[in-house]
Amino acid sequence: MKVSDLVRSFEIWTTIEERALLKKLTRPTRLSTLPEREQQVAESLIRKSLLIKIGNQDPKVVANEY
Numbered sequence: 001m002k003v004s005d006l007v008r009s010f011e012i013w014t015t016i017e018e019r020a021l022l023k024k025l026t027r028p029t030r031l032s033t034l035p036e037r038e039q040q041v042a043e044s045l046i047r048k049s050l051l052i053k054i055g056n057q058d059p060k061v062v063a064n065e066y
Helices: 016-024 036-047
Strands: 051-054 058-064
Touching: 016 036, 036 051
Parallel strands: none
Antiparallel strands: 051 058
């Protein structure tokens, strides 16, 4: 039996601030161009796998397609 069979809907809890940033980041955006607070929120979203980090040197971020 798979977990998806047991759980019909699976949502990752996000704050209002995180949801607003996810709506904003529909295209790849350099992490360094974001204000410091949004960079911290972006790092939190990366840990939750809701943002994808592209590259190592001056990385870009974009919302995951979930």
